[in-house]
Amino acid sequence: MTRYLAEPWLIMDTSRSSLKKVGEDTAFAKIIELVEEAQESKAKTQKFLEKFASFYTPAILALSVIVFLFTRNIELTLTFLVVACPGALVISAPVSIVAGIGNGAKSGVLIKGGETMEHLSKINAVVFDKTGTLTKGRPEVTAIKAYRMEEELLLTRLAEAEVVSEHHLGRTIVQEALNRGLSLVRQPSDVEIAKGNGIKAVIEGETWAIGNRKWMGIHSVRITDEVDAYAIEQEKQGNTAIFAAAGTDIMGVISIADQVRAEARESIRRLKDNGVKQIYMLTGDNRHTAEKVAKQLGIDQVFSELLPADKVAKIKELKALGHKVAMVGDGINDAPAIAAADVGLAMGGTGTDAAMETADVVLMAGKLDQLVHACKLSKATVRNMKQNMFFAVSVVMILLAGVLTEHIFLASGMFIHELSVLLIIVNAIRLVGYNRHQRGDHRHESMRSARPGRIKC
Template sequence: MPEQTSKTYRVQGFSCAGCANTFEQNVKRLDGVTEASVNFGASKITVYGLTSREALEKAGSFENLKILDEKEKQEKQLPFWKQKETIKVYVSAILLLASWYVSSVLEDSWIPTIGYGASIVIGGYTLFRKGLKNLSRLQFDMSTLMTIAILGAAAIGEWGEGATVVILFAISEALETYSMDKARQSIASLMDIAPNEALVRRNEKEIVLRVEDIRLGDIMIVKPGQKLAMDGKVVRGASTINQAAITGESIPVAKTVADEVYAGTLNEEGLLEVEVTKRVEDTTLAKIIHLVEEAQAERAPSQAFVDKFAKYYTPVIIVIAFLIATLPPLFTGNWVDWIYQGLAVLVVGCPCALVVSTPVAIVTAIGNAAKNGVLIKGGIHLETAGALKAIAFDKTGTLTKGIPVVTEMEPFGSNREDVLRIAALLEKGSQHPLASAIIRKAEQEKVLEIGEVKDFQSVTGKGVQGNLDNIRYTLGSPSFLETVLGRMSSSQKSIIQDLEEKGNTVIVLGSQKEILGCLAIADEVRESSKRVIQKLYQVGIEKTIMLTGDNPRAAQAIGNQIGVTDIQAELLPQDKLEVIKGLRTTYKGVAMVGDGINDAPALAASSVGIAMGGAGTDTALETADIALMSDDLEKLPLTMKLSRRALAIIKQNISFSLAIKAAALLLVIPGWLTLWLAIFADMGATLLVTLNSLRLLRVKE
């Protein structure tokens, strides 16, 4: 779509997906509007072009929709049993019951017919207005089908059943609205996490400002027990911060000067002074809310199938209903009974349960995940994750802490300090993750000297070379040193092998003449890694694959410790990409878990890219399909469990919706399908599908 003016509004009052679609079409027809897109899950509309709130509210008048600015908080609505439309249903129900009673007492009286008629008009006024307008445009949606069925029932004298259908349909719509609101509450609660104002020091004065008026560089003063209103960096003080709202971690995190803090988190102990580093619309919490709302608009494969099916299903039902109402009477002459059966088929044809079967489940699952510190970027990723059998992990920084340390040093006939000094000087020019471990060790032992390495050369994935004091040194993997020098004694190989079998990565130092020594470097395994892998097996993951650039023996030692099923070692960055492509083919889909930065190509090539540490990196939030907001894997089993449960519930909902329709249609054959039974089947299916979806709110670790 070409660049053009766009504005997003919040919409209050959506009752169903069909109404949202009607509103979208109405807005597209407004003067000045070039395109419009409704996000039913998040109750939002994005309008391209120029229009006003008044014009949008007019486009939504059929549903009494209220339009608000995106940042404007929704007004608290009355409970549905107190709303104006519902009160009409109460009156309609009372008239229906009274008419039933009168008809049982007074036979052949016209009073019940008047009561039924009044019940139909009062309870179905809004429905008829929508239905007749749609009928005039030949738009056959739920309102159109119900209007034809109810008016048809009245026309053939079935006033009581027509009134019953009106009331049952109203109850069905109220329950659907209630369930959708319940599903959306997960996101609404996120929006209320951060305070609307904060105490700020500006120009040596302390003032309370609304978050919209706080500027970058302002100093925010946060007292114990207060929530942070903005993202920032601690400039004074120390405290523990409860970050559960952002990362899902229940254990508070210690924060001191220079540490990052996030809007919506709770300061538990000390007084903090925080320099504001992001505007209110750019905070991590704001990004999470935005991305979750966008995710709810993403159509999952099953939802796309349902929408496509419903598009053809409704016209087909209308044709079937027409044929039932007209063909049999040509042979039997019994027009009233067969027209009645045709009207009942129209009611059964309402695709309410089918249409709502997927979106409620997806909105509920994504909302539950967000509250637990997991950002799922759309229904398609939720469904894909739910069907996975294999997960690949980057080792460094994912299964391990990502902070390598030198554990052992073995000089081969050389001085120990010289080996460490030369290795550290060579690594000063390297970007390799292991370089920092060697330099830290040299600093600790105070052997890091100022020295200039000349003719420095880095060989990606293998090692480095350089001249020091007119001697050419090589530092790298054992295989690289053996290639360069062409020799390595059996005793040296044995020492290196022993170190590797303990889970170390071994770096060897050599000159042009001989091998001088080796350094063993290990990356500490996260305490949670083994526990997470075991939980993944419990939720149905069959294969866990560790990807690493380590040598096979070191990789095997760490892999055995953690409990992964497969290990791929000595991989260069491009090798990881190829491995992921192969795994996708082998297992018909694979997830890749990494830090979202170094593993970007592999994450992109996987079926589902899962990045961890999303709260601290914009890259993870933007590039991954799923982001674990904490810098840990603890929430991964919950993500897989929730995805699997959501996929199962979506399949159950679709199957049940179609089965109940088929069963009701079969009742036409013996002539047992009645109008009230048809609407009851439709309402019951919608209610059961909705309640089934809301079970996803209860999924926990």
Template sequence: MYEIIQLIIVGILIISSYGFHFIQHDSLIFLFSALWCGYSFIKAIYLSIRSRFIDADAFMGLGILGTIFISEYMAGTIIGFLVLISRLVEDFTTEKSKTAIQNLIKAAPKTAQVIKDGQEIETEIEHVNLKDIVIVRNGEKIPVDGRIINGSGSVNQATITGESVPVEKNINDTVYAGTIVDSGFLQIETERVGRDSTFGKIVRLIEEAQSSKAPVQKVADVFTNYFTPIVLMLVLITFLITRNFRIAITVLVVACPCAVALATPLAFVAAIGKASRKGILIKGGIYLENLSKTKTIVFDKTGTLTLGEPKVIEIKQYGTHNQSEIIECAAIAEKFSGHPLSKAILGKAAELNISVPDPKNFQVVKGKGVIAECFDRKIILGSRDLLKDEKINFPAEINDYMEKLELDGKTPLIVAHDGDICGVITVSDVIRPNARETMFKLKEMGIKRLIMLTGDNERTGRAIGELLGIDEVYADMLPEEKVEQIKSFLSKDDKIVMVGDGVNDAPALTQADVGIAMGAAGTDVAIESSNIALMGDDLSKIPEAVLLGKRTFRTIKQNITLGMTFNIIGMGLAATGILSPMAAAVAHVLPDFLVFLNSSKLFK
């Protein structure tokens, strides 16, 4: 507000000065205006001397003092006046780019309806505790992260996932603070509140991201740091050659590298703000820069390229065992494994109303399967390699049958009981509807290598890879092997992007130049381990993020080129006496406005 008042008063003084021209007071008015507009910049000279570092503000202060020294008071006033306008435009541009954060902050209600002692009480959000039961009705915002314990409804999660299509929520489903109940009634048990909620983490990380620096920004800073003393030397040389203070000061006025200093931060702030509105949480400008340079994107299969919800689609019987007995054996073996395929097995057992007792001596054989004991029976569930290790022979008929399934992209699991094969359970995961389209878009954008890592066998992995247009498939991979594989891809000539579910793939994500976590809403591990978190499960956000990275980096290069070009041309014109101090003042601010306009394109 002070700057606006200052601009208005100085503007009035500039206009009024023409009324005093004939009574010889205009120079006094311009001198006063120059000193007032330039006070903060002149003060920066003193601070720069103390810190032994000349920043853009100190540079401006030198320019204003220089115009006063050569009695070009009007030029000094115009410099201060136009720079103040450019600062206001910069503030406006920055604030506009932070609208997404402000909207997120406004989205979180300040109070919650909490049930205490059987009564519904309006409680300030900072006084809501874990396990408190919160009531949310039709049209209200959800104030906490939690689990629905009663009721159901349609919830708009746009503030978290970027998707405006409401999601149906029922008992035991998770809901997030800042989202809206479009219709329904919910009783929610609080699990996270305030800054610990998914919403709170998103706001904090976006704020941190917008203040971080990428390598390209550091290059701009280095340029500015070296350019400043060079300009001062050129000003001195100009004076020594021309013996003209007016020309030397004009060079100083036009040469300040403000536009170069603004080139990177404005673009990054705008891009990160735009991404957050689409449910893409980018933790810093460096990751946008790396996205713009990548030629290789690595995908995990399960939960990323597929829905991560495998189903039992076939049970092949061998010997005297029926389907229920085969599923029972498999479910016993998988009960404590936690493997994604275990959900399919246990789900099928529940569907058939099979009671699954706890196994004894449960053992996970990494990358091969599980071994368990129950009622003095030894149960083996897994791959052919596991059966070979356990010295269980299987006929060629079973081998041929499994190979056919694998070529179709399915996963067959052998069930053995007391040394004999009793059946083969076929599990299949559904490929995401837009997976193939996403791969095609990435290829169109210049991505040279699309790679898939999977714990599946090679035949299954290659079948899915060919279906999606994947260039390279690495199969039979353990989690630690995925980490090593990512390390092997890293090079100076490429930036490796890894896309995973953020939980199972957290170690691999941290090794990549850019780790992107799918479906990170509500998952601390996903948000913390990734560099970019997609709040939803939409694969099409990957090309969007890559495109935004390319657009941002292109905008930054344009901004830097604009700033440097204007500086060099302006200095040349000033040194030859073509530019007057007044024209130099205008020429100094012009590239700043062009940088603002160019960066604002990223909002669209």
């Protein structure tokens, strides 16, 4: 990196990613903040119970007065009032939510609130971005095909143009030039970046367009049959073909590949086993590469060569068909689609700030098996919450019947009532140890990913 940072005009662009964060800006502080916010966020069921209690309590007070007027028995009335208290019912939802969120946090899954937990439990369609989500997010240059100029000169020009780009493919080109020890001494000007398409920049008076086929067409660059055949061959091998043109002439094609995550196929299978009906992939990558990855991982349907706005449109289309949609992504281009989904999930290991701040769930270690755990945990939490509510209502009904038939008295009524509260708490605490054996596999990776400078929440 010494050569890269030696140029004064490059320092502003590269220093942003290397700055160390302190105090409230560190990853650890952000994690604590997110967990605290999540625990304060209320599920719809919890909100309903609190609203119900606001009506239920006055009603019980009124009924207690009626009981006294009919029986003139103050002890019976007080017993009725105590056992009818909605304490157990009111805490039945929040204790489950907090325990579930705590389990997720310890497993490296930040679930931002009870409402998110409820929505996640109902998901029946999961949409994945490809690069950085289904793949490792560490693409490498696999081949460079130069026309009319030397290979290293072509790479130098492209790296000098891409140095201002934040796109992962652009950064890969720059890194390849640095790995080869090439000097990036020319400053790009008149830079134009189109998300999902490519970049245009002027270097020493020469206009360079770098991107996909659509970007070449926008800049009136003709792709010859020979060049297109070579690019298609690379794409069928699983590479992303990046075209480079000076003026209106193709100067080269750079092939970039990113390995599929080792756990991706198994995670997708487990998602289907746990109630997810459809798995989709939305990507800005070419059709050949996208279809190869989809076939390899067992994905039901793939949509390729999409812009960020196209991804949002697909999410809305799936929702209109009645699906409960979760969108999993990592890049700034995925943030709009993450926001549009019923539940948005961001990969923490390689994710951008925009994606993680937009998402409802952050997978801190950036591993897809954490997604499986999050889905299973959400269903277990909602199930636990329903158990608590049913138990709380059942105990109150039995106690009230016992009081009115004079089989339960004040001391026994208070004891049973408080015991029911404790049992609800104990039942919720079971969630803390949910899937403990799986959680242990990821804890160390989650902690490593949470170090300052690695994860930016």
